[in-house]
Amino acid sequence: MPQTVTRFAPSPTGWLHLGHAYAAKVAHDLANRDGGRFLLRFEDIDHTRVSPEYYGAIEDDLRWLGLDWDGLALRQSERTAAYAEALEELRQMAVAYPCFCTRREIEEEIARMVSAPHGPEGALYPGTCRRLPEDERSSRLAAGQQPAWRLDAGKAAEITGGLSFTDTCHGRIPVDPRLLGDVVLARKDIGTSYHLAVVVDDAFQQVTHVTRGEDLLPSTHVHRMLQALLGFPEPAYLHHALVVDENGVRLAKRHDALSIRGLRESGLTPADLLARLP
Numbered sequence: 001m002p003q004t005v006t007r008f009a010p011s012p013t014g015w016l017h018l019g020h021a022y023a024a025k026v027a028h029d030l031a032n033r034d035g036g037r038f039l040l041r042f043e044d045i046d047h048t049r050v051s052p053e054y055y056g057a058i059e060d061d062l063r064w065l066g067l068d069w070d071g072l073a074l075r076q077s078e079r080t081a082a083y084a085e086a087l088e089e090l091r092q093m094a095v096a097y098p099c100f101c102t103r104r105e106i107e108e109e110i111a112r113m114v115s116a117p118h119g120p121e122g123a124l125y126p127g128t129c130r131r132l133p134e135d136e137r138s139s140r141l142a143a144g145q146q147p148a149w150r151l152d153a154g155k156a157a158e159i160t161g162g163l164s165f166t167d168t169c170h171g172r173i174p175v176d177p178r179l180l181g182d183v184v185l186a187r188k189d190i191g192t193s194y195h196l197a198v199v200v201d202d203a204f205q206q207v208t209h210v211t212r213g214e215d216l217l218p219s220t221h222v223h224r225m226l227q228a229l230l231g232f233p234e235p236a237y238l239h240h241a242l243v244v245d246e247n248g249v250r251l252a253k254r255h256d257a258l259s260i261r262g263l264r265e266s267g268l269t270p271a272d273l274l275a276r277l278p
Contacts, residue, residue, distance in 0.1 A: 004036030005208045008062075008069070009198070011043045012054035015259035016061045019213070019243040022277045026240050027211040028067045039205055040069040044077045045190050045197055061260040065270050074205065076197050083192035086200050086230055087149060087185060095156045095229060096185055098137055098147035099129040117181055120218045124181030125150065149186040151195075151222070153177045160228040165220055168238040179221045199223050203232035214239040241278060 006027040010020055031038040040062070044050045059073065090096040101109075110116045110123045117124040129137075130152060141147070157177035164174045185196045202210060210220075217239045227234055263273055 002208060004031050004034055005039065005206055006031040006036065006211055007039040007041050007202070007205060007207050008067075009041040009043050009201075010058055011046070011049070012051065012058060013046075013049045014051075014054060015261045016058055017243075017258050017260065018263075018273075018276065021061075021065060021260055021273065022243050023211070023213060023240070024062060024065070024067050025274065025277060026238065027209075028069075030209055030211060030238070036208075037070040038067070039071065039207070040073040041201060041205070042073055042075045042077075043194070043197070044075055045080075045083075045192055045194075047077065047190065050077075057261065061264075064264065065260070065274065074201065076201065079197070079201065079204075080191055082200055082204065083186070083197055086196060087192070089230060090151070090185065090226075091149070093159065093229065095152050095159065096149045097130055097132075097152055097182075098141060099125075099150045099182075099184070100140055100145055100147050101125075101128055117178075119180050125183075127182055130182060146188050148184050148188045150182040151185050151225070153180075153182050153225070156225050156229060160225055163224050163228055165224045165234065166236055167217070167220075168236070169214070170217070170239070173220075175221045175224050177221070177225060179218055183222050195219065195222050195226065199226040199230070199232065202235060203227070203230070207235055209236045209238060211238040211240065213242045215242060243278065 008020075008024040008027045010016060010024075016024075028038045030036075040059070042055060042058075044055075055073075062069070087096060106125060106128070109126050109128055113126060116126060129147075129150070154177070160177075162174065164172050166172050183195055184193045186192050220237060220239070224234065226232075260273065
């Protein structure tokens with residue numbers, strides 16, 4: 001059997017909270033069940049939100065919890081060339097197109113539509129720039145307009161054909177290519193996106209089991225298409241339950257009272273904190 005490889009991939013934009021601790025523990029325990037590898041990756045591509053002090057703080061909290069990782073932590077901010085290469089491959093396949101729309105223009109277009117396409121989290125991109133004539137795209141690019149790049153989900157599905165993925169909690173799930181519509185593959189300001197970067201890095205780090213919260217289950221439909229298009233292997237998935245507060249609201253970094261740092265300072269031991277997890 002191949003060695004199990006998992007990863008925990010926080011963003012250094014705030015303190016870790018109980019939800020992060022649970023996500024890290026799930027990945028750590030799965031890897032260590034059969035002597036596999038548990039990796040740490042910093043999802044720090046959004047330089048507008050990253051704060052340098054959180055890199056060390058995250059590592060310190062994980063060590064305090066006893067969740068040690070293998071090797072050096074990977075930083076996505078150091079892998080922009082790999083994401084650019086993958087984006088260019090998708091452009092050459094004609095499944096990525098430039099999008100010049102502003103957020104306001106997208107909202108206005110959706111408001112004008114009688115029946116706007118919707119996904120799990122609301123209205124989807126209506127495909128405005130997908131319908132642009134090629135000469136207009138070329139002239140805008142030649143004029144120096146900086147676009148985002150979107151996945152043409154319809155074209156991608158024609159190339160990949162029917163796909164599915166296996167989730168430990170949900171079984172085999174058929175991919176719905178249009179579930180999230182034409183997602184952004186590369187933002188105007190950072191040259192990539194979560195969807196593209198995570199797929200490229202999971203393949204690069206040879207991750208065999210992707211563990212993450214169930215809120216990211218819809219994203220896996222996009223990720224399987226990108227894996228198939230780029231020739232990457234298909235990992236297994238485990239989308240686990242989310243840790244919520246007393247009101248049933250998913251924890252976020254604004255929950256300072258439930259941050260690992262805050263709980264440590266209140267006198268909790270690692271065993272106390274881990275006992276509070278699902």
